[in-house]
Structures are given as C-alpha cells and as structure tokens.
Amino acid sequence: MTFSRTDRRIEKGGRDMPRYLVERMFPDGLDIPVTEEGAAAVLGVVSRNTEQSVIWLHSYVSDDKRRTFCIYDGPNPEAIRRAAACNDLPIERIIKVSVLDPYFYQ
C-alpha cells in the first residue's frame, strides 16, 4: 500500500538534509539490552522517527550511560524535537554539524 506518508519522505529525500548532533541526558542511566525486547524498542524509535522524516544514524554513549550523543539527519531542529517527543526521549541540546574526515587530507 503506497499511502502518502512514504511518498512525502521520498519527496524530501535524505541526502540534502542537514545533520544534527543531539545530546541527551539520562539521569538514571540508559541500558538497552541486546535482546528481542531491546531490538523492538530501538526499531520502534526508528519507525516513529520516520513519521517526522528524521533518520537516526547512530549514537555514542558515555561510559556511565548517562549521556548520549546521537547523530541524526532531519529536515530541521523542530523535526528532531517532534521525533524525540514521540519517543519520550529527553534533549539536552541540538547542534548542527558536518562531517570532517581526517583521512580526506592525504
């Protein structure tokens, strides 16, 4: 079934979207077990992100698991916030970033 939601995502495209680093704080620590339950939680986030045209690329988690740095592609900061709200995730700050590849400078 091709309803409009997917079309809208394709229209906007993923390539030209800005990239954001989203810093999150989890005072009680974050632990997603490598189990089916954990996988389901993560995939749930991914699918709700899709509704806001937001793509979660990956995250870095601090050793104490209280802070995450998540890399996202999204149309604008508001979409990042809407996606976070849908997933009940906190946001400490959003920073617009671009990639610097050290090996590009040979």
Added chain:
Amino acid sequence: MTDLLERDAFIAALDGLLADAGTGDGRLVLIGGDAGIGKTALIDAFCQSHASTTRVLAGACDALSTPRPLGPLLDISRQAGGELQRLLTTGANREPIFGALLNELGQHSQPIIVVIEDIHWADDATVDLIRFLARRLSGLRALVIATYRDVEIGPHHPFRLCLGDLATSRSVRRIVLPPLSEEAVRVLAGSSSLDPSALHRQTGGNPFFVAEILASGEPGMPATVRDAVLARIARLGSDARAALDVAAVLGFRSESWLLTDLLGSGAAALDACVVAGVLRPEPGGFAFRHELARDAVLDAISPVLRCALHRRALEALRLTADDPDALARLAHHADMAGDREAVLAYAPAAARRAVELQAHREAAAQYARALRWSREWEPAVRAPLLEGFAYHSYLTDRHTEAVDAWTQALAIWRRVGNPLKEGEILRLLSRPLWYLGRSSDAEASISASLSVLEPLPRGVELGWAWSDLSRLRMLAGESEAAVVWGKQAFLLGERLGDAGLQAHALNNVGCARLELGDEGGSDDLERGLAIALAANLDEHAGRSYANLVSMALISFQLARAEHWGEEGSAFTLDHDVETYRLCLMSQRPVQLFLQGRWSEAVDLASTLLSRADLSPLYRLLALTVLGRVRARRGDPEAAAALDAALALAGPTVDLSRRVPVFMARIEAAWLTGDHACAEAEINAACVIAGELNDPWLKGELAYWRWQVGSSAKPPSGIAKPYAQQLAGDWARSAASWESLGCPYEAALALADSGDEAALQRALAEFNQLGARPMAAAVTQRLRRLGALGIARGPRPTTRANPARLTAREMEVWDLLAEGLRNAEIANRLSVSTKTVDHHVSAVLAKLGVRTRTEAAHARALHAPSHRQSGELAHAT
C-alpha cells in the same frame, strides 16, 4: 477480487474506507498516478463490486481550455436529479448548490460513492467543492473518490494548495497507483509474439500503453502511446474514423443525440468504435476509453477539418444555449470555430456564470477569450470585458494583468467621457498597484480618483474611494489621516445604506485608532464585524476578525486574540472564506509563541511555511516565530530563519510587521552572547523604526538597548511592563507579564533581579519552557550568588500528551472523557458549540481514533496520575 493485475491491495483499501463511510464516518480518497496508470479502471472495478448495495454518483472535470465551472457536479446532478439538478439548471448561486449536494448525500441509510475524476483539470469552483466536502465528511455516509495525474499538479496549481489543506484532515487518504511489474506485463502479453521484458521497458509498466500496443497488432512496438492508439484506429474503417473525429472534437464524453445529429447515418459506425475498444458506451452517450486516446485522435485531425467540426458542433449546441451550464462549452466551440460573433455572445455569458459560482480564474479566462476576439475600434464592447478581466485577475492575485487591463479600460472611459467610471477604475487600480509594491503609483491613482469623483453628486463610488484612501494611509502608518478619511467614508456609507462600505471603513478607522493608542478603535472593529455579519458579508466579516486578532496581538492582549481567533476561524471555515481563514491561521503562531506554547507555535508555523500560496507577509510572521523559538531554545538555524524573514521585511511591509523581525534578530544575537551583533541590529532597528508610535515595540527596543548596556534615557510612552523593567522594578514587571500570560517575558524580568528566590523562579520557568540559553545564564547567576540546590532541567513529559494536543484540546479531551456532550463542553468552557465541534474533530484526528468513546478510553490510558513510561526507558 477483480480481474485487474496488482490492484487487489488498493481495492481492499477502498473497501475499508467504504466500510468507514458506512458507519457515518465519511472519507475522501485521492487517487493519484500518471495518465493511463489505471485510476478509472480501479474505480470501475471497485464500484462494480459494490453495485448491488451502493449508489454511485460520478462526474469528471473536462479538458476544455476553460473548463465548465462545477463540471463534475453537473454530471452528478444529472444522475441525482431532484433539487440539486433543479438548482444547477436554473443557474442558482454556489451556496444553495453545495447545500443541496450535502442534503443529497445525507439522506440515505446506505453509503454512497461519489467519484470526481481528473481534478488536475478542475475549475476553481470544483476545487472549492472538494474542500467543502472534505470538511463535512464526518457524519456523512459517503466515500468521495477523486482522481488526479500527479505530474499535472505543479506547485502553484490551485488543487496543490487544496491538497496541502486536506493533508491534515482525519477523513482524507491518498493512494498513488504504481506501474505494473514486469511479471504483470508478462501475464497481459499472454500469447503475443512481443517480448514481455521489452514491452515492460517500452511502456514503463503503464497498463493503458501496454493494452494499446497489444491491440495495435503491430509487429514492431510503437514508440509512444499516441502511435499505439493511432495504429489501433488505423485498422478501423473510414466511417468509424469520421465518427471518432466528431467525438474527439466534442470532448472526452459526448451525448448520443449530439453525435447522431452531427453524424447522420454515419452514427452507425459508433458501434464499430465500441467493438474496437476505442469508445465505450455510457448512459446517454459515449466516452473515449481514455483521455489519451481522445488526445491522439484530436491531434491527428487536420486544422481545416477541426475548425469545420467545431463550427458544426457549435450550431448543434446552440439549441441548448438557455442552459446556463452549456455556456462554457459554446464559448469553447465558438472560439475553436473562429466564430467571432458567437464568442462575443457566449464567452461573456460564460464568464458571468463562472462569477455566480465563484470560479474567478475561469471568469477571467472567459473575459480574456472574448477580448481576443473583440475589436480595438469597438470601445463599448471592450470596456466591460476589460473590467471583468481586470477584476477577476485581481481577485486571483494576478496584479500585473489587472493593472494592465484596468489601465486600458480607464483610457476608454476617459475618451468616451464617463467620469463616474473613470473615478471608480482609478480607485480599483490603486489596489493591485499597492500589492505590486508600487505604493506611490497607488497613492497617485487614488488621488486622481478623488479629484474626478468629488465634484460629482456624492455616491457610493466616492465613499469607496475615501475608504480605500483611508486604508492606504493606515498601511503607510499615517493613522490620523486614516481615521479622518475612514470616518467620512463610513458616514456616507451609512447615509446610502451600504453595509459593505460601512464595514470596510470601520475596519480602517478601528485599526488606525488603535495604532494611535485609542482604545475606542476596538469598538469600531467590533461594530464593523456586527454590520458585516448582519448583512451576510462574509469577506468583510473575515477581514474584521483578522483585524481584531492582529490588533489584539500587537498590544499583547492574548486572551482577546485567542477569543477572536477561535470565533473567526470557526466562521471563516463554515463560510469558506479562505483568504481570511489563512490570515487568521497565520497570526496564531505569534499568539502561541507569546503564550510560551512554543511547540504548537513552530508546528503551525512549519505547516504554514510548507504552503506555496502563503503570502510573503504571512511567511515573514511564521519565519520570525520559528527563528525566535529556535533562539530561545538554543537550537541551531535561528539565524537562517531570521535572515529569510529579513529578506521579506522590505520597505513595503508596514512597520508593525517589519520592526518585530529586527527585535527577533536582536534577541537571537543577544542570546548567543554576541553583544556587538545585537548592537548592530539595534541600530538597524532604530533606523527603520524612526518615529515609531507603538508603545510595545518602542518598549521592546528600549529594553534591548538597556540590556546591551546603553545609558540613554528610555523614551516616554512605552508599554507598562517594559517601563517597570527599565525602572528596575523587576517584581512588578514580572507580575505584569504574568497577568498578560507571557511566561518567558515574566521569567526574563525575574532573571534581572539579584534575588535568589526570584532567580530560582525564573530558572524553573525557563526549564519548563525548554529555554536553554536563559536557563544556563540564570544558573550562572545563581552560582555566583552561592545558591544551593539549583534545579536541573526537568525532562519534559510528553507521554501525558502523546498526540501533541493544544492546551484547549487537552481541556476538551478531559471533558469529553468525563462523558460530556459538545453543548455541555461549550457551556463549561464558555465558547460556542461550533468551536467545540472543531476541537473535538481535532482531538479525534490527532489521536487517530474514530469515535468519542475511543477518545475517552485513550484518555484513561494517558491520565497524568499514572503516566506511562516511554518504551525505551521501559527497556532499561
């Protein structure tokens, strides 16, 4: 199950929507796809499978150069009969016609399917009809199916704008039909000698193209659909070919009587066309199997023959000239036949009919058609055509064309010597001139109008000239002059009993008085509204609501803005006053922003910005709010939004809209700690603000100067909360902001104190709002004071409000969950039942539920007392 390949999932989706409709929860489904992709075939198969239980009413938009206004509804009315047909054939106005359709759809216990095909060709009135239906579907047992070719709907197509509107509606679904797979093409090719992969490649999986190639029986593969159609037709006899030519000239559909009339004994060949699969029989006539087939046939007719056929069609159709809805068709054939007399008779008549149905674009096109055939040396014929064209171009925002045509009409009336007309047109000209940014030309035009009209007996033309002059003065910031001219216009309107003139003039006077700080302006605006409502002048009422809201916002009367905004939105929605509905919607982000409802503010602002038809002025408002929220949250791209806003804040924009852009830029710079940049923006603001009257903007500007450390004495006449702040009375200032309902501004006042308790309150508020830069600044101040127990930002709880309902919608949801009926909710909240209806629909839509019971059930799940934890947190 149907015979169609790869379409079962779509049929099943339609079945589901029909079932929804059957429960009284009507649906509109938009089916998009390329020409020949099988939209009609899908609908035919679907309707066929429900033929025994469900009534179908079908109509199509036509591909005439200027379509018949409400063409699809004319088709439908013939099937429905009754009041609807009576109204349409007697040339009634739009409102009763739409109402009759609603009655027709509402009176059956069985669901009804309404099909409107090819809305990419829709006239303005049909676009409005679809919008009208979409908004009234809940409670109707109707499934409305509309088809369109996506490639033909560009960003400025009138239906694109409508699509944007409908996208958020709970009742609307979209289906886009994909091409067939190679597998399906293989099945269709069957025993044909053609290579299925090559056939799939050549046709792109387009079912119509595949069928045409297979039917053409050519050994090679025709390169285009047209070639395939022509190859198929080439195998028919010359009689059949002649019959097809006539049918193609008449249109996609043609009536049997008309074909028989034109073809004589040749009509027998129509059967051969049906057998060959080019035409298909319909009740009362024939239709091409596809518009692509008609196109191919029409293009292959020689110009001479085509002209002759149009001439014969015109002669045959003249018999129907007393039918108001045959006029567009007659004008089309007259134009194509090159019959000047007939064009000049039918095109203006078709234009007048389009005006009755409010199809302004089509009206302008018919006037333009007549103008092309009129002669320079017949001014009496040309002048009214030019005026009609100019007026409807102006109404559809084509201001350059309007200026050009009115200028030509003006020259004619001057030559003929009709000063009343001359004065009226000079006045009208000032409007598009102003919209084009030519304000001095607009001024000159209205002055010329007055010097022509003032020596004449005082009529309504003079009153309107005064009122338009008043509006121009108001827009130029010359409020005193605006009041003087507006009052004069109002008194004349009162004497002549012209409600429209009175309402227009009172709007100007009210806004101008408020700009001068005279509270009596509110009474003028409310009186203007009452006059417009009493006289059923929907546009004037819409303008009053828009002005009431914008004037309330300028002076931070948020509750008042909310009240008029709610009432105005409900009114403009019910009366389909689109311009002012959009205007009211565009002001709402400003109100939400000031109330600290930032998420709602930016959501609405983003929705508005995605509309192609949003005027630069409203774009500016939305961008300013977006930029300010980003800056206050410490989010990236605040500068990008505010740069875009600045680019729109040119000198033609009035100061009350222009100055806030600079305020936003000052604030954004200040929040990032860049005081040099903030000072530069302050200087830029001072240059354009000049002799600013408004106490609120004056106050804000003084506040920022004070924040960056200016020692200049604050000016007099600034609004109270700013004055209190600048006098060092942060406590009173905070209280003033609180009573205005502006939480951020209140916290900002507290943040300037050296008092620990006040700073803690400010911090709590900033944390609550998600205002990171200010929260950080206040935390630092508290640390310097050596405060203990500084709160960290609370994690905003969103689960209690999963669907991002507005505060008002939350209230309505709560009351609904208590089992209250809409009228009771209305009583409880002191708003109209209609307003509650709108809120309830919004709540159901946002929650994605169908019924109140489901909504109430969902409320129990999300009760704040036992708030659900997030899934991710749950996994820990």
